[in-house]
Amino acid sequence: MLKINNLYAKVEGNEILKGINIEIKKGEVHAIMGPNGSGKSTLANVLAGHKNYEVTKGEIIFEGQNFLELSIEDRAKEGIFLAFQYPIEIPGISNYTFLKTALSEIRKKNSLEELDSKEFMEMLKEKMKILNMDEAFIQRSVNQGFSGGEKKRNEILQLLMLNPKLALLDETDSGLDIDALKIVSNGVNVFRNENNAVLAVTHYQRLLNYIVPDFVHVLSKGKIIRSGGKELALELEEKGYDWIKE
Amino acid sequence: MDKDKIKDFYLHQIEMFGNSNVNSLLKDIRDSAYDDFKSSTFPTKKNEDWKYTDVTPLLLKKFSRIDGVIDNINLDNFYFNNFPNNLIVFVDGIFSQSLSKFENDNFIIENLANLSFQNQELLKKYFSDFLSKKNIFTLMNAVFVNDGLFIFIPDNTNIDIPLQILYLNGKSKNALITPKNYFYIGKNSSLRIIVNNKSFNNHLYFANDYFDVMLDKNSKLDFYNIQNENAFHYSYTKFLMNFDSKLTHFSISLDGKFIRNDIVSELNGENIECNLNGLYLAKSDNLVDNHTEIIHSKPNSMSNEIYKGIMTDKSHGVFNGKIFVSPNAQKTNSFQSNKNILLSKNAKVDTKPQLEIFADDVKCSHGATVGTLDEQAKFYIKSRGISEKVAEKMLLKAFACEIIEKINIKEIQKHLSKEISNLVIDKNNSEI
Numbered sequence: 001m002l003k004i005n006n007l008y009a010k011v012e013g014n015e016i017l018k019g020i021n022i023e024i025k026k027g028e029v030h031a032i033m034g035p036n037g038s039g040k041s042t043l044a045n046v047l048a049g050h051k052n053y054e055v056t057k058g059e060i061i062f063e064g065q066n067f068l069e070l071s072i073e074d075r076a077k078e079g080i081f082l083a084f085q086y087p088i089e090i091p092g093i094s095n096y097t098f099l100k101t102a103l104s105e106i107r108k109k110n111s112l113e114e115l116d117s118k119e120f121m122e123m124l125k126e127k128m129k130i131l132n133m134d135e136a137f138i139q140r141s142v143n144q145g146f147s148g149g150e151k152k153r154n155e156i157l158q159l160l161m162l163n164p165k166l167a168l169l170d171e172t173d174s175g176l177d178i179d180a181l182k183i184v185s186n187g188v189n190v191f192r193n194e195n196n197a198v199l200a201v202t203h204y205q206r207l208l209n210y211i212v213p214d215f216v217h218v219l220s221k222g223k224i225i226r227s228g229g230k231e232l233a234l235e236l237e238e239k240g241y242d243w244i245k246e
Numbered sequence: 247m248d249k250d251k252i253k254d255f256y257l258h259q260i261e262m263f264g265n266s267n268v269n270s271l272l273k274d275i276r277d278s279a280y281d282d283f284k285s286s287t288f289p290t291k292k293n294e295d296w297k298y299t300d301v302t303p304l305l306l307k308k309f310s311r312i313d314g315v316i317d318n319i320n321l322d323n324f325y326f327n328n329f330p331n332n333l334i335v336f337v338d339g340i341f342s343q344s345l346s347k348f349e350n351d352n353f354i355i356e357n358l359a360n361l362s363f364q365n366q367e368l369l370k371k372y373f374s375d376f377l378s379k380k381n382i383f384t385l386m387n388a389v390f391v392n393d394g395l396f397i398f399i400p401d402n403t404n405i406d407i408p409l410q411i412l413y414l415n416g417k418s419k420n421a422l423i424t425p426k427n428y429f430y431i432g433k434n435s436s437l438r439i440i441v442n443n444k445s446f447n448n449h450l451y452f453a454n455d456y457f458d459v460m461l462d463k464n465s466k467l468d469f470y471n472i473q474n475e476n477a478f479h480y481s482y483t484k485f486l487m488n489f490d491s492k493l494t495h496f497s498i499s500l501d502g503k504f505i506r507n508d509i510v511s512e513l514n515g516e517n518i519e520c521n522l523n524g525l526y527l528a529k530s531d532n533l534v535d536n537h538t539e540i541i542h543s544k545p546n547s548m549s550n551e552i553y554k555g556i557m558t559d560k561s562h563g564v565f566n567g568k569i570f571v572s573p574n575a576q577k578t579n580s581f582q583s584n585k586n587i588l589l590s591k592n593a594k595v596d597t598k599p600q601l602e603i604f605a606d607d608v609k610c611s612h613g614a615t616v617g618t619l620d621e622q623a624k625f626y627i628k629s630r631g632i633s634e635k636v637a638e639k640m641l642l643k644a645f646a647c648e649i650i651e652k653i654n655i656k657e658i659q660k661h662l663s664k665e666i667s668n669l670v671i672d673k674n675n676s677e678i
Binding site: 048049050051071072073075076077081082084087088090091092093097098101102105106109141158162 | 620622623625626627628629630631632633634636637640641643644645646647648
């Protein structure tokens with residue numbers, strides 16, 4: 001599904017990614033772990049197409065297509081979804097309008113008809129139930145005044161509604177208490193199936209207790225310095241990142 | 247045209263047309279302003295009230311007063327048509343009986359040129375000084391006045407359907423349009439007014455209008471002033487508010503070559519609520535200048551002012567918000583905010599809050615911002631598959647919604663949303 005080959009990227013002139021190689025096949029869950037400043041969030045933003053991140057070398061191939069040539073919105077339409085570490089508050093745009101607009105764009109791309117209001121609301125309510133979200137959120141402005149946990153649940157709600165091929169989770173566990181973490185993780189597990197994939201970027205192992213990875217990659221100073229199975233995450237949790245840097 | 251000679255041009259016009267065929271009210275108004283007009287000069291940028299706005303383009307053109315009613319016009323596209331039977335029409339500032347549709351016996355509504363003697367007396371009783379603010383433009387409006395509207399709502403009268411006053415301007419070439427309006431809202435009464443200024447065609451004109459509005463005790467007024475023109479426009483509005491009254495004003499400028507609005511609200515009682523809202527969309531090389539002044543002269547009242555502007559192309563926005571709290575206006579609550587978005591690097595805005603507070607037990611706050619569309623928000627929206635263009639329109643609507651949501655007339659809300667959707671963002675200049 002996704003192939004990242006020898007990827008180098010800069011932010012404000014500083015080289016953050018220095019030759020990343022990852023391959024993700026459908027049905028797989030990959031975790032990228034690493035200390036602060038290792039380049040985890042940069043990788044997530046580069047994949048989504050943020051213009052402040054400049055790719056200087058390498059390639060990203062998604063479903064056989066050169067992703068670097070695509071705009072942010074076209075990448076989303078191709079089936080990539082970034083759950084933000086810090087979801088943006090947008091006063092004045094309701095969750096309803098936001099999700100309905102996004103869903104119709106994505107359905108249009110997939111030659112599907114736009115859902116009418118009733119179908120859309122049914123789908124939305126069903127997904128909100130999974131995330132234990134109050135229906136009052138539908139009319140509220142996107143993320144405005146939401147608590148940290150509510151924002152993360154709102155990200156996963158969007159994930160479930162837009163149903164992409166690849167979900168990028170950027171520190172989705174940060175700022176969540178254990179109950180919220182369970183709800184959010186459950187949302188991601190509901191999303192998962194044999195035809196899609198998850199790339200979770202996380203500092204801590206605890207998210208991976210709930211979203212169990214098939215592969216764990218350790219990122220340090222812009223390079224993947226070790227890859228392994230889920231047991232690698234446990235080992236990291238026990239011994240810390242210093243252990244692996246040596 | 248030499249701009250220093252322009253006043254002679256206008257004075258000459260006054261001499262030529264004289265006062266012979268107007269009623270005594272119009273004659274009195276003209277006479278009350280003539281001497282002051284003669285001795286005034288047009289402002290320059292050295293004048294504090296005009297430091298951001300250059301009136302030279304206005305002074306380089308010659309505008310002339312026009313006579314006679316024009317009423318062979320198809321109005322279809324010009325007014326908000328949800329209330330077709332509550333429509334007062336002026337063409338180039340002159341009342342048109344045949345285009346207006348209005349049935350009423352609850353209150354007085356008459357144009358100044360045809361005002362009955364009895365109603366002239368009534369007007370003079372409530373608006374004894376015809377001109378509460380004297381600057382060269384309000385004086386010019388007075389010396390040239392040839393029509394306008396008098397509305398008198400008696401006590402205890404609630405008018406449900408909004409009253410639309412359509413000022414359809416520019417039917418004649420180079421018209422000088424000088425209506426003067428006096429509105430009185432009686433005790434415990436309420437009214438909604440839409441003043442809808444529209445250009446008839448591409449003829450350049452100078453509209454110089456004046457609204458003198460009194461809100462008596464416990465009255466309520468919603469006032470929408472919508473400017474959608476391609477011309478010069480100076481507008482002066484004065485509110486005098488009595489105890490327990492509530493004003494909600496909207497100053498909406500959608501298009502206009504040169505717009506200057508002066509709005510003064512005098513809170514002359516306790517428990518008054520004064521809401522001034524503004525939304526201005528400036529395009530091409532438009533200038534939109536909003537000057538407001540809120541005067542708290544008694545305790546326990548509240549004012550709430552929010553002005554928002556979106557500037558594109560080479561346009562220029564100006565906001566100057568004065569709030570004056572007199573020494574005995576304790577427990578005043580006053581809030582002011584002016585926010586601007588620039589959509590082009592050639593657009594600019596000058597914003598100046600001006601608070602003069604002479605009481606010590608008050609709550610006053612103000613803030614002004616100038617920015618561009620939030621790039622992170624745009625990234626977030628686009629990352630959900632929404633195109634750049636749609637993302638930008640969503641963000642502009644979101645910016646304006648604080649004002650639009652307060653509007654309680656659906657047709658106006660829709661109209662504004664559409665205007666915002668039609669704004670063109672200058673792609674080459676979006677990086678500021």
